[in-house]
Amino acid sequence: MQSAAKVQNNEANWPPEEGEIISFKSSTGLETVILKEVRWGLVWRDFILEDGRVIPEHRISGCPQPPVWRNIDEVSDYEREDCEERLLAMAEARLDPRTRDQPFWAELNQYLAFTYLRFKQTGRNLQDTGR
């Protein structure tokens, strides 16, 4: 079990920087790879690997629990529309979202999570609308 000091240290150094070696759970087991880039999606951060695969932050070893996700209100209309355009373009190009850890899979996953959170019925939504 990690000590509180160790956990705090991990969180202070999170997320890892470009070029660092990271580990994550893939379908074949634990993989160690070089991180190319960390990018925010509509809900969570995606870790882009040197080979082009896109891994959601929560699958990376050492990710703080619960992971830090965006509040959906932070996402601008422009950002959402941009994402929708990219998704439709990838679908038009006949990319297959069922290819795990690829950009279409990753982006569609986040878009569905974001849209679900945005429109899932809550009392707060109704009150806001009724104002």
Add this chain to the structure above:
Amino acid sequence: MSGSDQETEAQQVCRVLSEAGLVEIRVDEFAERIREVKRVVVVRLHELLGFETGIKERESAASSLGTLKGLELKVLENTPKPPDPSET
């Protein structure tokens, strides 16, 4: 409820998405998940039609619904067809 029992907002969001199967969508479940999210948007849109305010959210919901329908069609179109038993 004690502090340790209380679910933080972040934990609640994680739980809601996990229960909906949307944190890590299984590769064979995309069409099903799109349909489920579409259903949520339709329900919300229906509610919004009952309000005189919320025009922006209504337009936004309609736009998201259009995107989801487009994505669903493409995903289904690109789904490999099962072998036709009559051809064997």
